Amino acid sequence: MKKIIKNIYHVGDSGCSVFLVDTQSEYGLVLIDAGMSLDFIRQIDSYNMRFKDIKHCILTHCHIDHIDACAALKGALPKIRFYAHELDSVPIEEPGHDERTAASWYGVKYKPVKLDRKFYSDMTLTLGGYDFQIIHTPGHTPGSISVLVESEGKKVLFGQDLHGPFNDGFLSDLEDYQASMQKLLDLKADILCEGHYGIFEPADKVREYIETYKRQNQH
Ligand SMILES: [Zn+2]
Numbered sequence: 001m002k003k004i005i006k007n008i009y010h011v012g013d014s015g016c017s018v019f020l021v022d023t024q025s026e027y028g029l030v031l032i033d034a035g036m037s038l039d040f041i042r043q044i045d046s047y048n049m050r051f052k053d054i055k056h057c058i059l060t061h062c063h064i065d066h067i068d069a070c071a072a073l074k075g076a077l078p079k080i081r082f083y084a085h086e087l088d089s090v091p092i093e094e095p096g097h098d099e100r101t102a103a104s105w106y107g108v109k110y111k112p113v114k115l116d117r118k119f120y121s122d123m124t125l126t127l128g129g130y131d132f133q134i135i136h137t138p139g140h141t142p143g144s145i146s147v148l149v150e151s152e153g154k155k156v157l158f159g160q161d162l163h164g165p166f167n168d169g170f171l172s173d174l175e176d177y178q179a180s181m182q183k184l185l186d187l188k189a190d191i192l193c194e195g196h197y198g199i200f201e202p203a204d205k206v207r208e209y210i211e212t213y214k215r216q217n218q219h
Pocket of ligand 1: 061063118161164
């Protein structure tokens with residue numbers, strides 16, 4: 001567990017990087033993706049935070065390395081609310097989409113969870129004093145989203161799997177991807193929290209990271 005900036009943490013890596021925002025309010029703790037292990041998320045108890053205060057989980061897309069722990073989270077925290085984009089909702093909510101979730105790659109049996117709210121377009125989700133800007137960034141998957149939050153005047157971007165990979169089983173679309181990456185570049189984020197490659201700052205490193213993958217994955 002590592003503090004990134006005030007009230008924003010990198011919980012660590014379990015399948016994917018899992019991030020956490022402490023809203024310091026009755027809205028509790030907000031997870032960005034769940035990763036693959038509940039035990040791993042429970043470790044936040046050793047860092048002056050309480051696992052039972054996790055009340056929300058925003059899923060950036062439907063891949064198993066980001067969503068596998070959801071069913072166990074729901075079992076441990078029945079009131080937790082899950083959020084994702086509507087275009088990735090079917091593989092998250094229904095069984096049998098092992099190619100779209102990549103469960104077949106990982107040899108994992110995914111247990112579906114119901115979403116409490118689906119995003120249909122870009123919007124702002126306000127939880128406590130934090131505005132979570134939900135940005136639809138299709139490409140890797142149709143319902144991939146990125147999330148932007150401000151802390152101490154800095155724009156923190158959660159951009160999971162901006163690097164890809166891209167394939168037909170995921171319904172990837174490189175044309176959409178190009179437009180999505182341009183959308184993210186236009187945000188001029190100060191800090192990028194990526195799904196598998198760590199945390200990038202300041203703003204020119206964020207730009208460089210996004211531009212590199214955008215260039216490598218032309219349609
Ligand atoms: Zn993915």
